[in-house]
Amino acid sequence: MELTEALRTTGAVREFTDEPVDEGTVRQLLDSARFAPNGGNRQAWRVVVVQDPVVRRTLRDLYLPGWYEYLAQVSAGLTPWAAVTDRDLERRAVEGADEVAAAAADGPGGFAEHLDEVPVLLVLLADLERLATVDRDLDHYTLVGGASIYPFAWSILLAARDEGLAGVMTTMIVRDEAAVLELLGVPDTHVVAGVLALGHPVHQPTRLRRGPVDGFTTVDRFDGPLLGSG
Numbered sequence: 397m398e399l400t401e402a403l404r405t406t407g408a409v410r411e412f413t414d415e416p417v418d419e420g421t422v423r424q425l426l427d428s429a430r431f432a433p434n435g436g437n438r439q440a441w442r443v444v445v446v447q448d449p450v451v452r453r454t455l456r457d458l459y460l461p462g463w464y465e466y467l468a469q470v471s472a473g474l475t476p477w478a479a480v481t482d483r484d485l486e487r488r489a490v491e492g493a494d495e496v497a498a499a500a501a502d503g504p505g506g507f508a509e510h511l512d513e514v515p516v517l518l519v520l521l522a523d524l525e526r527l528a529t530v531d532r533d534l535d536h537y538t539l540v541g542g543a544s545i546y547p548f549a550w551s552i553l554l555a556a557r558d559e560g561l562a563g564v565m566t567t568m569i570v571r572d573e574a575a576v577l578e579l580l581g582v583p584d585t586h587v588v589a590g591v592l593a594l595g596h597p598v599h600q601p602t603r604l605r606r607g608p609v610d611g612f613t614t615v616d617r618f619d620g621p622l623l624g625s626g
Contacts, residue, residue, distance in 0.1 A: 412595030462571030515595035
């Protein structure tokens with residue numbers, strides 16, 4: 397697939413057919429993605445391919461409470477767990493997560509409720525001994541460490557798109573990270589960066605909706621002129 401087309405058509409897909417994805421294909425995706433840019437070429441990522449049905453169901457069960465808290469916050473008009481937010485409103489919204497869970501139990505369920513049935517589940521870990529986290533001693537929330545991990549995740553999704561597959565990265569299981577690390581036997585030098593769910597899509601998106609460049613780009617200052625405005 398031509399690169400620009402891949403960049404413009406690789407969206408988040410959460411609904412897959414029952415068609416399996418063989419280990420050889422998964423290995424090929426990872427083999428292509430390993431060339432992703434990363435700090436010092438230390439490749440501080442680690443991948444656990446989750447195949448055991450019991451482990452998969454446990455991951456699903458760890459995923460769901462955070463998912464229902466997420467939905468409760470969205471219903472309250474919040475960006476879930478935003479670093480800058482109304483914490484009181486967030487707390488009240490999360491208190492209603494049990495009602496969201498009960499409502500979900502009455503329906504067929506979606507991606508979250510059927511996470512264990514996804515053809516490919518990859519738990520992406522980050523090695524804290526190999527990440528140059530220049531933000532380590534700051535006193536506020538930042539995103540720096542992910543710069544050496546998430547390009548790898550994106551490369552997996554692009555490689556999947558090239559193979560006619562699709563998927564999504566989700567970070568919801570970080571809400572119960574300690575349980576995930578114990579479940580997978582992960583040492584305390586590592587943290588969970590997210591989960592990649594992959595498979596053959598029920599529908600492959602080709603027309604994505606995103607905000608225009610003018611909505612996020614200025615020159616020289618945050619309140620500077622728009623790029624190309626003169």
